[in-house]
Amino acid sequence: MSFLTALAAVLLLAAAAGWFAFTRARALRGGGKRLHSLPVYHGIHAGLWTALPALLFLLAWQPVQSGLVDQAVLASPAGQALPDFEMQRDSILSEAREIASGQREAGFNPESAALAPLFKEANARYAWSGTLVALFVALVGAFLALRRQGVDFRARLSVERWVMVLLVGASLIAILTTLGIVLSLLFESLMFFTKVNVGEFLFGTTWSPQMAIRADQAGSSGAFGSVPLFWGTIFIGAIIAMIVAIPLGLMSAIFLTQYAPQRLRAWLKPILEILAGVPTVVYGYFAALTVAPMVRDLGLAIGVGSASSESALAAGLVMGIMIIPFVSSMADDSIAAVPQAMRDGSLALGATRSETIKRVVLPAALPGVVGGILLAVSRAIGETMIVVMAAGLAANLTLNPFESVTTVTTQIVQLLTGDQEFDSAKTLAAFALGLLLFIITLILNLIALHVVRRYREAYE
Incomplete structure (x- = not known):
């Protein structure tokens, strides 16, 4: 049976x-x-x-x-x-x-x-x-x-106790899952730090985790400086992509909620949100075959001799387009939730529509806007396919957006691809990168929560 x-x-x-x-x-x-x-x-x-x-x-x-x-x-x-x-x-x-x-x-x-x-x-x-x-x-x-x-x-009280137990169990699943993720990363990371110095990993500027087969071979100890990887992650996901996504997403939300007729909004909003459902590999093809050659030609045209067909700018532009719906949808919902009385009061005092949006609507909707931006940043930081196909795998510490860079998630995939030995520093480095990325994301979340609470107190 x-x-x-x-x-x-x-x-x-x-x-x-x-x-x-x-x-x-x-x-x-x-x-x-x-x-x-x-x-x-x-x-x-x-x-x-x-x-x-x-x-x-x-x-x-x-x-x-x-x-x-x-x-x-x-x-x-x-x-x-x-x-x-x-x-x-x-x-x-x-x-x-x-x-x-x-x-x-x-x-x-x-x-x-x-x-x-x-x-x-x-x-x-x-x-x-x-x-x-x-x-x-x-x-x-x-x-x-x-x-x-x-x-x-008292059957009702007994049923309610059962339901309470089920609800507590459902809550504990999320908590225990997070705890399990942290402990699994922490255990493997501690093994990694017994083989590699913590200072070298946190502040080193050279990333070359390839271990030599023989002890007398050049570079047998490898280089595990993570600064180029995290800089590439910030450069692509938190700078270039956000420069594209935040203005376009926020302006799209303002237009759809404040200016667009209801019939036009009913068409434009679903079309905009379709971008969130496109597979990332499709964005990767678009970045590698369309955007990357255009960026390379632009770099050569303005005299950047180091312009590469795989660049941070190409990956960041496409990633910014991909996360526009995350910013737009959250901002749209937050702006629409602002009480109409606040808009009417501003207009009654003589403010124009644009002044009302800038000085009343956006400050009141700021918690939702910040939440959307945070969600977009988290989505961009965890992206892999676009970076692999458009930005390359070279761990370069550079400010030139036309050069090839790589990110933390891309290197984690590279380190864990194929048959690996989980007692070598090369493989364990993936867990250390994951733990550090988890800590950075947690700090960003705490900062965002602080900002949201501060502005909520001002407008409630």
Whole structure:
């Protein structure tokens, strides 16, 4: 029996228990007795007590079942005859699992065909065992719930406690996920800093993580100065892209909310937001094939001899176009939320429409505008495809926008591409870069929150 079948059986049992409790409570209410809670709460209470413990057991049983199946197969004569080499044994077991589940017909190792029936039999046996236990748990839960049912039973309070537990669990998922990300980055980064000096990584200006194969080879220690990478990230994502996105996005929002007729706005706003749905690889093609040659020709025309076909300016321009909808949409919503009374009061005092927008509407909508800009900066900092295709992979520390640069996310992809050894400084450098980028993004968020709170206090 599969997990989905067991899940369906538990849910059907929970629905039956809930319906029985509901009809029973309705009968008590119809008999003239005054219930503390409505019959629907009695039904929900019985359904929750039936379903949730059984579902938790099924979720916990899945990894246990997998381990029991492996032990049963390895304890068989065919399993004991497997090679002692761990990687070869794991490969045979993996092929046998796939054959048993129907994912493939045959494997490269002949032993896998003999182990497949054992996997299938053991998996079916333990699946039935887990399903029976889950159904027993569901029945016990239903019995306890129905036993408590009565005229004075506070079913509504019990249901609300269950809902509160579910809401707290949903909140903890986000918190624990963030904590897990931080801890995974921190652990690997600490391993990296045992091999590379922290000062060299934070303040070094040379990035060359290629490690030599032999100890006597030139550059065997590599160079892990991260300053060129973070400068490239700031140069492309936070300077060039924002110079393009902030004015265009903000002016688009002002036009759509303050000047455009309703019929024109109904057409222009969806067309503008289509930019947010275009895949980044399409922007990358556009940057590499259209914008980059134009930027190179412009650089050569104005006398920049170092103008390259891969440049920070080409990537930044296209990235700025890509994030215009993030700035425009947030600014649009914030400007539209400004009370009409504030506009009318400004106009009544003799201010023009442009003065009202500049001195009343935009300051009142500043928290939303700052939030949109922050979202756009975060989107730009995390972009990879446009940089790879239009800005190149060279870690240059330069102020010339016509030269090739690279970003942190691009280098992380390069470091983790292919077969890597996770005990080398080259691979661990990707985690250190990710941790530092996470810290910088967190600081930007805190600054933005401070600005938003300050202006909210001024206008509330």
